[in-house]
Amino acid sequence: MIELSTQRLVLRPFVMDDVDALHALWGDREVRRYLFSGEVPAMERVVGIVEDSVRSFDSQGYGFFSVRLSAAPEELIGFTGFRPFEDGDEVELLFAIAPPHWGRGYATEATREALRFGFAECGLSRVVATTDTPNQRSVQVLQRLGLFFDQRRERHGLDTVYFAMTVEEFGATQAVGRAGEARNGRVGVA
Numbered sequence: 001m002i003e004l005s006t007q008r009l010v011l012r013p014f015v016m017d018d019v020d021a022l023h024a025l026w027g028d029r030e031v032r033r034y035l036f037s038g039e040v041p042a043m044e045r046v047v048g049i050v051e052d053s054v055r056s057f058d059s060q061g062y063g064f065f066s067v068r069l070s071a072a073p074e075e076l077i078g079f080t081g082f083r084p085f086e087d088g089d090e091v092e093l094l095f096a097i098a099p100p101h102w103g104r105g106y107a108t109e110a111t112r113e114a115l116r117f118g119f120a121e122c123g124l125s126r127v128v129a130t131t132d133t134p135n136q137r138s139v140q141v142l143q144r145l146g147l148f149f150d151q152r153r154e155r156h157g158l159d160t161v162y163f164a165m166t167v168e169e170f171g172a173t174q175a176v177g178r179a180g181e182a183r184n185g186r187v188g189v190a
């Protein structure tokens with residue numbers, strides 16, 4: 001099974017055993033406000049999202065990861081990853097962290113690793129992310145990760161900002177972060 005790790009976190013593809021913890025995460029008032037338009041998602045919907053992710057890892061190589069602290073991996077504290085974007089052939093990036101763990105850089109750390117995986121190991125060429133315009137915490141994560149503002153328009157009746165990143169743009173963020181390696185020609189995600 002795929003398992004990704006960062007300095008402080010472990011990322012594991014969703015499994016059915018995650019359903020209860022995801023229901024609790026996505027049902028949290030602060031999380032569902034932006035991810036589910038304020039509604040507590042029905043358990044069947046959570047099961048469907050997990051099933052879709054499992055199928056997507058099988059067929060496409062990508063999907064959603066649970067996010068856990070390396071020091072306490074039994075507790076799911078968030079999620080990050082990808083799903084197909086609407087009807088097109090683009091891929092959408094989504095993430096959330098449980099509120100008690102906000103403000104410590106976990107969303108950025110987990111999602112940076114998910115992007116590396118998507119671009120370097122799944123062959124993604126472009127990733128799209130949308131967020132409600134008032135969700136500035138999310139906008140800040142996207143900007144910190146190096147995604148670029150694409151457009152602002154109404155989506156599902158909500159004022160929405162679109163961000164995107166190509167594999168080349170992601171490679172540039174890696175090269176800036178690891179200039180020494182870049183000089184040695186070891187940075188590259190193609």
Ligand SMILES: CC(C)(COP(=O)(O)OP(=O)(O)OC[C@H]1O[C@@H](n2cnc3c(N)ncnc32)[C@H](O)[C@@H]1OP(=O)(O)O)[C@@H](O)C(=O)NCCC(=O)NCCS
Pocket residue numbers: 030031032034035093094095096097098101102103104105106107108109130131135137138140141144
């Ligand atoms: C958006 C969301 C994921 C942000 O979570 P987060 O873990 O707080 O975000 P980050 O990883 O970027 O953390 C950044 C904060 O941690 C601080 N921080 C502390 N230690 C840090 C470290 N070691 N590294 C980086 N940042 C650190 C930063 O200074 C920053 O603080 P600030 O918000 O006061 O500027 C979270 O608010 C959330 O789950 N919202 C609901 C769901 C949602 O909106 N999802 C996005 C739509 S797809």
